[in-house]
Amino acid sequence: MKTVFTGLGVMAPNGTSAEAYWAATLEQRSGITELERFDASGYPARLAGQLRDFKAEQFLSSRLLPQTDRVTRLALIAADQALQDAGVDPKSFDDFDMSVIGSNATGGFEFTHREIQKLWTHGPERVSVYESFAWFNAANTGQISIRHGMRGPGSVLVAEQAGGLDAIAHARRVVRRGVPLSVTGGVESSYDPWGWVSHLATGRISTVPDPQRAYLPFDAAAGGYVPGEGGAYLILEDEQAAKQRGAARIYGELAGHASTFDPRPGSGRPPGLARAIRLALADARLEPGDIDVVFADAGGIPELDRAEAEAIADVFGPRGVPVSVPKALVGRLYAGGGPLDLVCALLSLRDAVIPATAHVRDVPADYRIDLVRGEHRSAPVRTALVLARGNGGYNSAMVVRR
Known part of the structure; x- marks a missing residue:
């Protein structure tokens, strides 16, 4: 069974739609x-x-605003x-589909901080009743489900930067088990x-005050990363179900995925990223030579960059293989980072272009990676690999193809 992406939604520092974000990426406009x-x-x-x-x-009703945090x-x-x-018109689907x-x-964070301040300064009677859930990691999943009447499987995965890809992989499991569509x-x-x-x-946060020099993944001058906000949601469907309902487009197939966990420090065992890549390729039934571009995790810290470069090499x-880091323009978005890179990967498949990595000047020769810099690279992109690592040892690798 093939699972395919049929819809993209983006809220990023340099673009508040998939096409606006993609245009900003290709124009090298930063949101930092x-x-x-x-x-x-x-x-x-x-x-x-x-x-x-x-x-x-401008987008949500006055009823929803008091219930929700910015995220x-x-x-x-x-x-x-x-x-x-x-x-997709959710009303045309059965709730459980x-x-x-x-x-x-x-x-x-913002919602909870505000309500805790009320608790400390005015007492519990002033705290919003919505504090009972608005702070929670699962609030996003719950509110989307309620808004659209979606009563099929609902989950939230927490694995820092790796969590977004892991969630999308779990959505593939849900679709393969018979649910036609997943947000x-x-x-x-x-x-x-x-x-x-x-x-x-x-x-790990960069203290460099210049926005163009603060986050330099794979650069000899790297010294930390810049956090970012936002991310992406995608529509993942069973391919046959998407065609039967008359889906306007298919951006690509989720062909393979794997997650691993790094061994404890000092164990002498290698990090788990290379293993995650190999397992994702095996899941997609592909060889390394089949991959046209890698969208890197890009920690922006020398030891993290070196470890990722070693895994790729x-x-x-x-x-x-060409390596791209579009997040150099927006920062590391934690759970939003993997999905946003996945949007870039799918649009690279569509438009046959590999985005250049902004601001990076000096990649150490011993990293042995082909980091795309300066100008974007036109290429027939058929298959892409997206990588994400979470603080604490999480690794996630996802393969998409046309």
């Missing part, structure tokens, strides 16, 4: 700016990929876009003071 939603002048890092001038009330609003809008792009499988790593992907947003401190606590050979 100084934090605007609170005074960050006293913090060591102040840059983030942000959706500026986003007004949820859930982004999820709802991205899911709406994906359904519209796929030409639609599934929602999402990922979120940080939950509703799947992930988003993030946690830019209040409490959320920002949680980012800084990782010790180990599987594909030295400079054996």
Whole structure:
């Protein structure tokens, strides 16, 4: 059974639709700016990929706004876009024939911080009743399900940056078990003071003040990453069901996936990323030479970049496959990062172009990777590999093809 992508929805720092985001990626327009939603002048890092001038009330009803954190609003809008792009009218489906499988790593930080402040300053009677669920990682999945009457399997996966790809892979399992359609992907947003401190606590955030030099994946000058907000939701369907309902387009097939977990530090065992790549290729029944481009995880930290470069070179050979990092323009989006890279991969298949990696100048020769820089590369892209790694040892690899 083939599972295919028929709709794309994007809320990213440099574009609030799939086509707007793709155009910004090809034009090398960055969404990384100084934090605007609170005074960050006293913090060591102040840059983030942000959706500026986003007004949820333009898209969502006044009934929904008091119930939802910013991250859930982004999820709802991205899911709406994906359904519209796929030409799906949920009312034409049986309730149990639609599934929602999402990922979120940080939950509703802004909503919870605001309500906790009320608790401390005014007492429990002032705390919103919606605090009981609006903070929760599963709120996005629940609200999308309720909004569209989707009563099929619903899940949320939490694996930091790897979680978005893992959620989409789980949606494939659901479709293969007989549910015709799944809304799947992930988003993030946690830019209040409490959320920002949680980012800084990782010790991996870049403190460079120049937006063009702060996040330099695979560069000799790499010294941290920039967090980003937003992400993507996609419509995944059984191929035959999509054709029978008259789907307007099929962006590509989810051909293979695998997840692994790194061994504990000091064990002497290798990281699990190369194994995840090989298992994903095996799941797709492909050889390394069949892959036309790799969309890298790109940690932006020398030891993480080196480990990923070694995994890519180990599987594909030295400079054996073009590597692209479109997230250099938006930052690392945690659960939203993998789905957003997947949108890039699918549009690369459609348009036969590999996006250049912005701002990177000096890739160490011993990384042995063919990082696409400077100009975009025109190529007949038939098959793409998307990689994601989560803090703590998560690895996820996904193969899509035309």
